[in-house]
Amino acid sequence: MSSVATWPSQAEDWLDQRGKGAWIAAMVLSFIFFWPLGLVLLAYMIWSKRMFTGCSKRTHTRHQVRHAFKSSGNSAFDAYKAETLRRLEDEQEAFEAFLQRLRDAKDKSEFDDFMDDRARKAKETKEAEPVEL
Numbered sequence: 001m002s003s004v005a006t007w008p009s010q011a012e013d014w015l016d017q018r019g020k021g022a023w024i025a026a027m028v029l030s031f032i033f034f035w036p037l038g039l040v041l042l043a044y045m046i047w048s049k050r051m052f053t054g055c056s057k058r059t060h061t062r063h064q065v066r067h068a069f070k071s072s073g074n075s076a077f078d079a080y081k082a083e084t085l086r087r088l089e090d091e092q093e094a095f096e097a098f099l100q101r102l103r104d105a106k107d108k109s110e111f112d113d114f115m116d117d118r119a120r121k122a123k124e125t126k127e128a129e130p131v132e133l
Contacts, residue, residue: 015022023045031038071078 015026023041027038027041027045030041072081
């Protein structure tokens with residue numbers, strides 16, 4: 001039973017290793033031999049974004065993570081790379097905090113304008129009402 005459950009993932013990995021051309025060839029062949037399977041493959045390729053990238057997102061992410069932390073063999077460069085990555089992360093956090101402060105200031109400004117407008121309208125309607133004695 002486990003071999004039945006794993007054959008789709010094995011086929012997917014096999015096609016991923018061979019690239020986008022293998023996916024397109026599999027789709028074309030499935031259209032030729034059994035067109036509903038071709039439609040299923042086409043939908044899957046679009047849904048998983050295999051149509052637009054060379055490999056699956058999962059494989060691409062694993063490659064990026066493995067490459068980012070791989071030692072170059074030069075300790076000075078590795079230290080520089082680690083420090084640069086840390087500095088970039090700090091700058092990204094500072095920039096995101098800055099953007100949040102800008103959003104908060106804009107929200108406060110819009111709220112203050114709304115409250116001023118509301119108070120002005122309330123004052124105008126109160127002045128426009130006839131005074132009853």
